[in-house]
Amino acid sequence: MLLLRDVHFSYDRNVLRGITVEVRAGEIVALLGPNGAGKSTLLSAAHGALAPQHGDVLFDGQPLKSFSRRDLARRIAVVAQSGEIHFPLTALEYVLTGRFAHSSALGFDSPRDLEVAMKALTETDAAQFAERHFNELSSGERQRVVLARALAQEARLLLLDEPTANADIAHQVSLLNLVRTLTHERHFGALVVTHEINLAAEFADRVALLKDGRLLACGPPVEVMTESLLGELFNTALLVDAHPHSGHPRVSWTTGKMVKR
Numbered sequence: 001m002l003l004l005r006d007v008h009f010s011y012d013r014n015v016l017r018g019i020t021v022e023v024r025a026g027e028i029v030a031l032l033g034p035n036g037a038g039k040s041t042l043l044s045a046a047h048g049a050l051a052p053q054h055g056d057v058l059f060d061g062q063p064l065k066s067f068s069r070r071d072l073a074r075r076i077a078v079v080a081q082s083g084e085i086h087f088p089l090t091a092l093e094y095v096l097t098g099r100f101a102h103s104s105a106l107g108f109d110s111p112r113d114l115e116v117a118m119k120a121l122t123e124t125d126a127a128q129f130a131e132r133h134f135n136e137l138s139s140g141e142r143q144r145v146v147l148a149r150a151l152a153q154e155a156r157l158l159l160l161d162e163p164t165a166n167a168d169i170a171h172q173v174s175l176l177n178l179v180r181t182l183t184h185e186r187h188f189g190a191l192v193v194t195h196e197i198n199l200a201a202e203f204a205d206r207v208a209l210l211k212d213g214r215l216l217a218c219g220p221p222v223e224v225m226t227e228s229l230l231g232e233l234f235n236t237a238l239l240v241d242a243h244p245h246s247g248h249p250r251v252s253w254t255t256g257k258m259v260k261r
Contacts, residue, residue, distance in 0.1 A: 033210035073101035
């Protein structure tokens with residue numbers, strides 16, 4: 001579905017150095033790495049906000065630059081970290097802005113738009129905020145509404161930048177369960193930037209480890225979320241065992257020093 005191939009990007013320094021990552025329909029790929037590793041820059045390249053200085057970004061085999069912005073919005077939805085907006089919109093009105101790629105020339109919200117927007121709010125457990133102003137919501141509540149806006153786009157690929165930031169543990173799990181349902185049952189694709197290592201281990205089909213703009217490893221959590229690779233990624237000593245219920249990797253910190261090899 002999405003292929004980033006040998007992607008390079010730099011500002012005053014090299015941020016991405018030959019990254020190749022793909023996202024297939026029906027799977028969640030999590031991006032893990034320390035601050036400054038290039039995760040958000042890679043996400044920006046994945047939806048065309050940044051053009052790589054070298055390499056290709058393809059959707060269904062076609063270069064992103066071959067799509068109009070409206071066409072891309074029908075295919076790719078971005079969930080950024082929430083913040084205040086500059087207009088007094090209600091949560092429902094905010095979610096309805098995600099329908100612009102499907103709107104008619106007249107620009108009015110149709111009954112179908114309202115139906116899709118309310119369904120999205122319900123799926124993210126945010127329907128009770130529909131008539132409240134977006135800026136009056138807590139940061140965790142806003143994040144659920146931001147995800148609802150992305151769902152209202154009815155895109156096939158979700159790009160999520162810290163989607164569980166500021167959410168309590170119950171909503172972290174419910175939001176990632178929703179993303180997993182969309183990918184596994186509706187055959188969406190999802191690329192997720194997160195610092196929640198254990199949530200990535202539970203919900204991701206594959207995990208990509210980014211360090212200093214390079215891809216350290218990419219594969220199923222059980223293969224790449226090892227003490228040696230995670231220790232190298234974060235430059236700290238970590239313990240990895242199996243979750244007692246799921247069997248997926250479970251990561252804990254230790255006071256021991258990182259031993260460089």
